[in-house]
Amino acid sequence: MPESRRNSLLQWMQGTAITVGVVVVFVAMAVGGGVLGVRSIAEATTEIIVYPFAVTNSALEARWNLTAIHRSVRDVVLAETDEQRAAAIADIIGREDKAIEHLRLVRERFHGDKRQVDSAIAAIEQWRPVREAVIHQALAGDYESATRTMKTQGTRYFTVVDENIDNILAISNAMARTLSDVAVRTAQLIITGTIAGAAVLAGLIVFGLTRWANAVKKSRALSERLAESEEQLRGARRISEDYLASRDLFSSIMHISADAIISVDNNQHIVLFNQGAERIFGYAADEVIGQPLDILLPPEVRAIHHEHVVDFGHSDDTSRRMGERTQVFGRRKNGQVFPAEASISRVAVEGRLTFTATLRDVTTQRETQRAIEALNADLVHRATQLESANRELEAFSYSVSHDLRAPLRAVDGFSQALMEDYATALPEEARDFLSRIRNASQRMGQLIDDMLNLSRVSRSEMRLQRLDLTAMARGIASDLAKSQPERAVEFVIADELVADGDPHLVQIVLTNLLGNAWKYTSKHPTARIEFGGRAAEDGAQAFFVRDDGAGFNMAYADKLFGAFQRLHGMDEYPGTGIGLVTAQRIVHRHGGRIWAEGAVEQGATFTFTLQ
16 A cells, blocks of 8 residues: 555544544534433444444455465475475465455445455455465476466466455545544534533543544554555565566576486476476477476386385485486487486475486596596506616616627727837828727717716606705806816806706706807807896796807707707717707706707807796
8 A cells, every 4th residue: 555545544544533523422412411322422433433443454454464475485485394385385375364354354344345355355266276386386396487477377366456455445435534524514513502411521522532542542553553564565575576586597597507407296207397408308398398207218227217216205315316326327309328427306395206306418528538548548558668668778778888888998998009009110091090990989988978878867766956056057167167277268157046956967957058058169269158047938937058159050949959969060069969958858857848049150048947
């Protein structure tokens, strides 16, 4: 009821009570007073005052029970236990009966068109089958249909009841005003009546004031109750709207889920089939609703599945993961059987069980798992082959270390003996041949040593610790300077360069890089070799060795880190071509990378990271 109408009604009731009291006094004066007259007047006064209150109070009680029905419909779906849900359903039925009972009281006292009351009672009776449908849909998990039914049908009946109650109050208001007008005109006619009933007048005044005070008290109480009822009705409607909105959201989320969500009743007939289930099984929801669950199962597992559901229904669990004892399979509309992962839950209301399964097609995951298992098997096979190759490499290294060194030492030793003991007897050409034999054998020995070192750095155990690279570089630079003190080489080594690594292996990296810088600047009268740090493009800490020596052509940069690959001749710069390969392998073992930049006769820069 609008606020303005409510205030107008209450003000009229209070005014009517005062007017009627005064009119009755003058009627009593007109008829001459008396005890019998006082009683008749009191009864007439009571009838006029009580009539609008009785009709209004019963109408508002009916409306209040309808508000409570709104809340209980919400509680049916939101209840956490079967007892709470059953209590909510019982409350709905009881409130409906109370609402009809109050409307029938209105009909007995209502002096207007009783069809208004009959229409409100009929609307409540017509709401009852709608209520049953809403509850059944909600208990079956079909929240979308329940919401739609409540909005399209349930709200319509509640609106009819509200409109009829408003009309009843308006008619009662109008009729009471008419009685008031008649009483006022009557009072004007008899206002000049006899003064003989002065004593009766005093008594009636007291009686009238008492009745008036009671009417005012009832009016105020009714006003407060009316305000509270309307506020609760508005709150209930807001809650109902919020609830319906949340149900719409939940229904939307459920239907757009990538997983299949399927509900069945106690007879294992499908009552809910979301869009995820449509995509996985290939059926439309209309094709499977009401059908037995068997159409979604391969024939060979149907009996086992039936037993599983029945067993779950008699257990104390409310949810369970399926597939713990046997694999779960589904059957598409086209007959294709696919593997699945599933879980099942249940809810019971008034003895009716509803089972809901959430299912996911894991065909792709199973294929991926098989591919991974095959890959793992292949990796095991390759690891076995690699282990065998490593054992062969170790045997080869042992052979190189022991079997090849002895002949080389013999060749070098006998060549040296010939040159020392028979130098005067040999012609110059023969001495040159012996010198070449010695140089070749020594270079071969150095190559064997470098190969063995390369093998060791690939297989040796790493012991990581915090390293002072600045101190390492300065020690290596000092040794290089002492080896050729006549050279004019400036070393620039940055301070406080630290990293985590194996001290022996990192020492080899710095020795090779700084040694190369020393070697490839030897043709210049003066040289500058720098060791420093900077951030790499990926943000890792990088270290570099830069020189201004011979440099190299960037077109051949990919050959720098290949075994036995050289960009300069042996007659220019001696070496075996193993040093950079060894440095690269050590850097990779530390989880880092190494690269080079340079230009011919403009120097080279080698940069590396250790993590």
